[in-house]
Structures are given as C-alpha cells and as structure tokens.
Amino acid sequence: MSETPENETPAEEVQTSEAEMDTEAEAGAEEPGLDEQLVKTKDQLLRALAEAENTRKRAARDVKDAREYAIAGFARDMLDVADNFARALASVDDEARANAEPALATLLEGVELTEKRLLSSLERHGVKKVDPAAGEPLDPNRHQAAAQVPAEQPKGTIAHVMQPGYVIGDRTLRAAMVVVSAGPAEGTAPKPAGDGDAKPGDGVDVSA
Numbered sequence: 456m457s458e459t460p461e462n463e464t465p466a467e468e469v470q471t472s473e474a475e476m477d478t479e480a481e482a483g484a485e486e487p488g489l490d491e492q493l494v495k496t497k498d499q500l501l502r503a504l505a506e507a508e509n510t511r512k513r514a515a516r517d518v519k520d521a522r523e524y525a526i527a528g529f530a531r532d533m534l535d536v537a538d539n540f541a542r543a544l545a546s547v548d549d550e551a552r553a554n555a556e557p558a559l560a561t562l563l564e565g566v567e568l569t570e571k572r573l574l575s576s577l578e579r580h581g582v583k584k585v586d587p588a589a590g591e592p593l594d595p596n597r598h599q600a601a602a603q604v605p606a607e608q609p610k611g612t613i614a615h616v617m618q619p620g621y622v623i624g625d626r627t628l629r630a631a632m633v634v635v636s637a638g639p640a641e642g643t644a645p646k647p648a649g650d651g652d653a654k655p656g657d658g659v660d661v662s663a
Contacts, residue, residue: 523581523624530582533573534621534629540570541619577621585620585631587613597622599630603637610638 543566547555552563574584585597590608593600597620598613606614613633620631 582623598633600635601632603635606636608636
C-alpha cells in the first residue's frame with residue numbers, strides 16, 4: 456500500500472482549497488467597497504434631511520393658513536351685515552340727510568360709525584374690502600362681471616360696482632360684483648379711469 460509523502464498535499468484538499476479561494480474572491484467582488492457605502496449613506500442622509508425640511512415647511516404653511524383663514528366662515532357670514540349697513544345708508548340721499556331731524560341725524564351717524572367699526576374689525580383680522588373704481592381693469596380673481604353695458608369708460612373696464620367684494624389674506628372671500636363697460640356709444644369719447652366714478656344707485660341699466 457502506497458503512502459502519500461509528508462510534503463505533498465492530497466489532491467482532494469488542493470481542490471477544496473482552490474474552491475474556497477474562488478468562493479471568497481467572488482464574495483469579495485460582490486461586497487461594495489467602502490467608498491461606495493459612504494456615497495450611498497450620504498445620499499440617504501441628504502434625502503432624509505430634505506424630507507425633514509419639506510415636512511417642516513408644510514407644517515409651518517399649515518399653521519400659517521390656519522391662523523389666517525380660520526375665521527373665513529365667520530367673516531363670510533358677517534358680509535351680509537356689512538351689506539345691510541351699506542344699503543341702509545345708501546337709502547338716505549344727501550337732501551334727506553341735510554333736512555333730517557336731530558333724531559334721524561343721530562341714528563344715521565350711529566349706523567355709519569357701526570359700519571366703520573365692523574369694517575375695521577374685519578380688516579384687523581385680515582379681511583379687506585374690495586371696492587374698485589369705475590374705469591379700473593377687470594380682475595377675474597377679484598371681480599365678477601354681472602353684465603356688460605355701453606358706458607363712458609373704456610371697453611373691458613369696470614363701469615359700475617353693484618356690490619363690493621372682500622378678500623382674506625391672499626384669497627378672495629367674495630368677488631366684487633361689477634358691470635363691465637362695452638365701450639362708449641358712437642360719437643362719445645372714452646372717459647378717463649377714475650374721472651367721475653359711477654356710484655351705486657346711479658341708475659345704470661344692468662339688464663343687458
């Protein structure tokens with residue numbers, strides 16, 4: 456029976472060692488290097504920081520919107536009150552005011568002061584009145600065109616304000632209802648913007 460010399464390695468062991476070395480080499484090739492891991496970790500960290508910043512900005516924006524627009528529903532309900540004050544004051548012309556009895560004059564003064572106080576209170580909470588002048592350009596974001604009539608103002612501009620509007624912050628709470636000019640009648644020169652603005656109750660025909 457032949458014996459394997461002491462200084463020689465059996466063929467089976469040599470093959471096994473080579474197989475193990477090949478396996479370790481393949482595993483080492485599959486594992487990402489340190490630089491690649493650092494780049495990947497940095498990218499994940501930057502993404503996490505960006506997401507955290509976006510979340511913070513969204514939260515701050517939500518808080519700001521909640522603070523500015525929380526009273527929008529209440530303010531919208533108060534617009535009817537403001538409209539009623541305006542109608543009451545508009546129903547008394549200048550002649551009636553001049554000849555009013557002391558009691559009526561005092562009542563009118565009280566209504567005017569109450570209306571001013573209401574509007575100032577709304578404005579203090581971010582609600583502002585939109586009352587465009589005749590001749591101003593039509594702004595679809597702030598004005599609602601109810602009719603178009605021939606008028607002295609240039610075509611496409613506001614000829615008459617039927618009802619004032621209101622905004623809260625950057626949002627329109629109620630658009631101002633206006634009549635748009637279709638341009639002056641033939642032979643009539645356009646009226647400069649702001650010159651002799653039309654007033655509510657001037658008898659503008661809005662049936663067109």
